[in-house]
Amino acid sequence: MSEHITFWYGCNVLRHGDIIHACLDILRALGYEPEPVGGVDYCCGTVKDANQTAAGGMATRTVGKLNARAAPVVVWCPSCHSHMHDFMARTNDRHFDMTYVVELLHAKRERLGPLLVRELPMRVFVHQHIGFNDLVPVNRMVPELLRLIPGVEVVEADYVAPGYMCASFAAIPRALEDINNNTARSARAAGADAVVTVFHQCYRELVGLDAAGAIPVYNYIHLIARAMGLAYEDEYKAWKRAGEGAAALIGAERIAKVGIQFYERAILPELKKRPKLQKSDPGS
Amino acid sequence: MSARAPIGQRLKEFEEREIERILGACTRCGKCYEVCPMAQYSKAPASDSKAVVGGVHAVLRGAAGTPEALGWIGVCTRSGVCVPACPENVDPKMMMRLARMTALGGRGLPAQLPVKEDPDYFDRVRAFARLQLSDDELKDWT
Numbered sequence: 136m137s138e139h140i141t142f143w144y145g146c147n148v149l150r151h152g153d154i155i156h157a158c159l160d161i162l163r164a165l166g167y168e169p170e171p172v173g174g175v176d177y178c179c180g181t182v183k184d185a186n187q188t189a190a191g192g193m194a195t196r197t198v199g200k201l202n203a204r205a206a207p208v209v210v211w212c213p214s215c216h217s218h219m220h221d222f223m224a225r226t227n228d229r230h231f232d233m234t235y236v237v238e239l240l241h242a243k244r245e246r247l248g249p250l251l252v253r254e255l256p257m258r259v260f261v262h263q264h265i266g267f268n269d270l271v272p273v274n275r276m277v278p279e280l281l282r283l284i285p286g287v288e289v290v291e292a293d294y295v296a297p298g299y300m301c302a303s304f305a306a307i308p309r310a311l312e313d314i315n316n317n318t319a320r321s322a323r324a325a326g327a328d329a330v331v332t333v334f335h336q337c338y339r340e341l342v343g344l345d346a347a348g349a350i351p352v353y354n355y356i357h358l359i360a361r362a363m364g365l366a367y368e369d370e371y372k373a374w375k376r377a378g379e380g381a382a383a384l385i386g387a388e389r390i391a392k393v394g395i396q397f398y399e400r401a402i403l404p405e406l407k408k409r410p411k412l413q414k415s416d417p418g419s
Numbered sequence: 420m421s422a423r424a425p426i427g428q429r430l431k432e433f434e435e436r437e438i439e440r441i442l443g444a445c446t447r448c449g450k451c452y453e454v455c456p457m458a459q460y461s462k463a464p465a466s467d468s469k470a471v472v473g474g475v476h477a478v479l480r481g482a483a484g485t486p487e488a489l490g491w492i493g494v495c496t497r498s499g500v501c502v503p504a505c506p507e508n509v510d511p512k513m514m515m516r517l518a519r520m521t522a523l524g525g526r527g528l529p530a531q532l533p534v535k536e537d538p539d540y541f542d543r544v545r546a547f548a549r550l551q552l553s554d555d556e557l558k559d560w561t
Contacts, residue, residue, distance in 0.1 A: 146544045149561075152551030174548055174561030175541045184516075185523035185534045187434065191427025217497075221513065226429040265456065265498040265515040297456035298496030306535060307494055310460045370551070383551060394545035402546060 137168040141204045143229070144173035145212025147302070148335040153367035157360035158211065158236065164250055164363065165243045170204065173211075177201075181218040191226070194218075198227040207232045208397060209239055213267050213300055213334050220270060237333070240359075241276040248283040251362035256286035259331045259358070260322035263292055266299025273333050277355050281331065284362040294321035302336035311340065315410035319349045331355050339371075343410045346375045378407045423553035434517055434526065438479050441514045443487045444507050451511035452491065463490035478518045481535045492518045493532055 142162060144155050151313070155171065162169040177200060178191030198219075201208055208231050210216040216235050257280060263274045278289040296314045298304060304311040318341060322330050329351040332338040338354045345352040352372075360367060374381035381403070381417060382390060390398050449468025452458060457475055458465070465471035466486035472486025484492070492515060500510035524530030537543075 146541075147547075149544055149547040149551055155551075171556075175544055178541075178561060182540065183525070184520045185525045185530070185536060186524045187431055187520060188427040190525070191430030194430060195426070221516070222430060222433070226433045254482045265500055266496070267499075269499050269502065297498045299498065303496045307457075307460055307496070310457065310494070310496075351461075389550050392549040397539075397542065397546060401543050 137163075137166050139206045140167050140169050141208045142169040142171045142203060142236075143177060143201065143204045143208050143210050143212075143215060144171055145210075145215045146174060146178055147339070148211055149174060150339060150371050151264045151335055151354070151369070153360075153369050153371075154335060154356050157356050157365050157367050160365050161240070161247075161356070161359060161363065162209070165240075165246055168211075169209070171208070172200070172204070178213040179212075179218040179223060181222075182216050190222075195227050196222040198223055198229055202228075202230045204231070207234065209234050209236050211335075213271075213273075214336070217267060217270055217299070235271045235273075237273050237276050237280070238271055238390050239399060240280055244280060247280070247359075251281045251284045251359065253362045253364055254256050254286040255284050255358060255362055258288045258326055259291055259329050259353075260290050260318075260325055260327035261292055261355075262318050262330050262332045262337055263295045264299050264301075264333075264337070265295055265297055268388075269329075270288060271367060276332050277331075281355060281358060284358055287358065287362075290322075290325035290327045292321065293325065294318065300336040301340035304340075312411050315341065316413050319344050319412065322350055327351055330404070331358065340410075342372055343408060345372060346413065347409045349410075349412060376407050379403070381406045427549045432527065437513060438517055441509055441517070442476060442479060445472065445476065445509045445511075446507055446513065447476070448506060450506065451509075451514075452502045454500045454504040454533045455491070455495075456498055456500060457496055458460045458491060461487070461490035462493065465491065475514065475518045478522050478531065479480070479514070481521070484518075484522060484531055488518075489522060489531055491515075492522050495519060 159169050177197050178193050180190035183190035261278050268274045281287050281289050294317045332354050341352045344350055374383055377384055447469050449472050452468040452471050456504055463486040471487045474485035478484040495515040499512045505511050522532040523534050
């Protein structure tokens with residue numbers, strides 16, 4: 136009998152429906168019955184540093200909703216996971232066990248390995264950050280998971296980015312530029328065919344390297360899913376590569392759901408954004 | 420009928436206790452600043468690590484922070500290298516997070532750093548959900 140779990144995916148991973156859907160299939164294949172929850176109504180409140188009344192209210196609301204589900208919680212988002220650890224669980228009555236998704240997949244790797252049947256011949260550079268690794272050792276666990284995939288070779292990383300994920304560098308553009316350049320340079324210097332991110336917040340930023348033609352970029356879930364034969368399309372990458380032309384891929388019907396004005400003001404600039412690569416970079 | 424606590428009260432009380440603990444334990448040795456990989460990106464890099472931590476303490480107390488302290492607070496992205504470097508187990512990562520909340524005005528004190536909240540942030544999350552999930556998934560998952 137499969138175990139019910141709540142899969143708390145977070146907010147911004149909603150850019151990547153393929154990651155959410157693939158995670159659910161992977162969890163099912165490992166014997167769980169995941170019930171996904173996320174989006175604004177389940178926001179942890181970590182983005183509200185400038186308003187602790189709002190942050191506290193959001194945290195209490197979300198802990199209450201997760202309590203009501205009466206199931207262990209598997210977390211996708213590193214921001215939600217660390218905010219729960221640092222603040223939410225220390226200021227609310229939490230009644231559920233919580234695991235970060237990488238921890239769970241790693242703990243189940245003996246069961247996961249035989250499911251990874253499709254060969255993916257590629258050398259990958261795992262994009263790592265210094266932070267979060269103290270809470271969950273993802274910088275060790277994700278390469279170990281990737282090595283379960285037939286054909287995948289993980290090259291040694293000689294660059295570890297500061298911070299705990301790329302999206303928090305949006306307000307520090309010089310640092311984000313360094314991360315993009317150092318990641319592309321280190322990956323190529325190590326002979327990697329591709330960069331693999333641990334977090335969706337890094338994928339969202341670094342997929343710009345892919346769109347700019349510097350080096351292919353994936354999230355680790357993309358590779359696990361492909362090795363399992365799961366055929367979800369990475370639409371976000373396709374939209375990002377298309378840039379101005381993304382509307383044709385998304386289609387008028389879906390754009391109408393968000394409104395053309397909102398799409399052009401709040402979504403299209405993100406899809407058109409490209410990293411500033413140094414001129415000496417061969418991929419620039 | 421029991422009175423409900425004001426929204427966010429437990430969080431604010433926790434933060435106040437943590438600030439009191441940090442201010443009591445921190446000796447301003449400056450190790451946290453010295454090991455920080457983000458200090459190089461500060462708008463006002465500091466040469467005196469002890470002084471910059473003193474400036475962070477001022478922010479936590481609700482006083483004006485020095486440009487060097489505010490510059491460092493503004494670039495903290497939670498690398499956490501400071502945590503094992505601290506000889507007093509202060510948890511400088513928590514110190515900087517609380518300083519950031521305070522400097523942004525989040526704890527009810529005057530803001531000392533510009534608040535750059537994206538007005539489209541949550542609507543963008545909702546929009547991507549509509550682009551990526553089916554109607555049933557939207558109804559059941561969000």
